[in-house]
Amino acid sequence: MxxxxxxxxxxxxxxxxxxxxxxxxxxxxxxxxxxxxxxxxxxxxxxxxxxxxxxxxxxxxxxxxxxxxxxxxxxxxxxxxxxxxxxxxxxxxxxxxxxxxxxxxxxxxxxxxxxxxxxxxxxxxEQRAQSREAKAQVELARYEYELPRLKGAWTHLERQGGGVGLRGGPGETQIEVDRRMTRLRISQLKKELQHLERVRETQRQGRAPGIPRISLVGYTNAGKTSLLRALTGEGEPQDMLFATLDTTTRKAWLGWDEGAIEPRHVLVSDTVGFIRKLPHQLVAAFRSTLSEVRTADALLVVADAASPELEDQLKVVGATLHDIGCKDQPRLLILNQVDRLPRPRRLDLKRQHPAAALTCALTKEGLDDVRGWLMELIPGPPKPRELEAWELHETSEKPD
Ligand SMILES: Nc1nc2c(ncn2[C@@H]2O[C@H](COP(=O)(O)OP(=O)(O)OP(=O)(O)O)[C@@H](O)[C@H]2O)c(=O)[nH]1
Ligand SMILES: [Mg+2]
Missing domain, CATH: 3.40.50.11060 (GTPase HflX, N-terminal domain)
Structure with a gap:
């Protein structure tokens, strides 16, 4: 193999x-x-x-x-x-x-x-995978990629052995062994990943109940990890495609509720980036990591506003979200890296994407808009108000 x-x-x-x-x-x-x-x-x-x-x-x-x-x-x-x-x-x-x-x-x-x-x-x-889960996911994608390619590796031996359909030729035996070993490993990895997905689900349920969960998604290198850092103080951004493979979840403070009853928070998850022609084997293998995105209460869709490929990248992200089963969650488009744009281009972008937040993760410009959107999205505790007379339950009966 x-x-x-x-x-x-x-x-x-x-x-x-x-x-x-x-x-x-x-x-x-x-x-x-x-x-x-x-x-x-x-x-x-x-x-x-x-x-x-x-x-x-x-x-x-x-x-x-x-x-x-x-x-x-x-x-x-x-x-x-x-x-x-x-x-x-x-x-x-x-x-x-x-x-x-x-x-x-x-x-x-x-x-x-x-x-x-x-x-x-x-x-x-393969180079980036760190956690047990990421390693297993990448290994599964690798075997799924290799499986249909095994046949071709031995066709020359099949031909030497007498042509298609011959049983027991040296090439065919080797193909059978390779395929069986590959399928066996694929099924072991799937079982391991199912187990890890159950663990992840349990962790998710145990995590600060009642706090909404938000996922950062988008094209690779758009600035998702930088935004996680800007919102939560944690995360290691890198100028590198696919720097992040593992999901990181951190608590972000949004602000005070009206009436300053209590501070409002969300849990923000950063995860693997998307790319044009992202291999379908990887999308399938990263099912459990991507379940974080699928089950989030809302998505922050991050794009590199300074990329000449912005619109194409947005289409890729939209299609990938659809493929992984994200359909109805509320989404905010974040056009990040606007510090790299001349002012007229910013105005153009605002016209083209009126609902988007324009941000710079490095200076935290525009993050108040993101927090404001999240605050509106998330229902808070009921606001205190004066009770009206009829609500006071005053009884006409006098105690003895
Ligand atoms: N100028 C500028 N650079 C930024 C901004 N946001 C992120 N960057 C840079 O862009 C590069 C990629 O940032 P990351 O946050 O690692 O991007 P990512 O989307 O997490 O990338 P992957 O995890 O690889 O998919 C880093 O060098 C960041 O410093 C921004 O608003 N302005
Ligand atoms: Mg990242």
Missing amino acids: QGSFARISDTLEAMTERPTRCFLLAHQGPQDREADIGEHLDELGELTRACGMEPVGREHLRRAVIDARTFYGKGQIETVAGEARRLEAVLLLCDDELSGSQVRNIEKTTGMTCLDRTGLILAIF
Whole structure:
């Protein structure tokens, strides 16, 4: 069975004592805009750096039809591989999701290691996972990703053994063993995660009953952890894609209730970020972490207002929330990082998203709007008022 990519990359780095150099590729169909593909490759470059590697070149491969064997055109790949080798790249990273056999055919054609976008995101998650739960979730996603790819790894042996349908050939035996081992591990991991989800549910119920729970969600690197820090004083923001994998929940003070009866609080949870084409294996495996989002009383949807991809990122977040089963919770859009915007752009954004709060997590600008929204959302204790005469229950009967 194939080892994890994170280990391949570590080995390469150990051998060369410098970050693994890679060349980025993306397919551009007749309907795709040049600029969009360019932005997708920018993001792939960020993902590459997040994995500790260095992108040294990139290419859009224009093609109307996908080649079933190599995804891109064979001639295109050979040309790109020549350029990549000239730049001393050892890895080809493809922004498109490829099948196992397409990856192997590209590797055979070019003599270089090839990795698709899903494989890269899995490798980043593998590097980041800290808690037992995150590790189990990532391992499950890895096996789910590998399972359909196992077959292709051994088809050449099947063919040597006499063609499709042959039983008991050397390749087939190995496939059967690999598949059985993978399925066994998948079912063990699912059981372990079900147990961890029950533990999480019990913890959730035991956590400060009666205090509303709010989740910070949004595109990766938008500033969710920074906002957790700004609201609660805790959390370690980092300029890095997928810095946060584990859920952290902290209490945030919102303000005093009218009449200063008691302070109002919410529990705020920070969790894993979303991204375009977030591998469905990861979404499924992170079910238990994402249950925090699904069961929250309200969502703070955080976006990087200064990103040129803002609107696309918002669409990705909307679709991902829908996929994980978030439909009816109240949501506040937080356009964060407005300190990086010129004033006219801020006004434009306010016009485009009139209900949104514009914030800077670093200076805490705009956080009063967020707290105000949360205060309105959450019903507080009944306000004190003068009782009217008819409510005083004065009895006409005099005690003896
Ligand atoms: N200028 C500016 N930078 C910000 C702001 N909010 C966050 N950042 C920076 O953006 C980077 C990412 O912030 P995080 O809070 O870690 O982002 P995140 O959404 O939690 O990211 P992941 O956990 O990786 O998904 C960090 O370098 C922050 O310092 C802001 O309002 N203004
Ligand atoms: Mg974070």
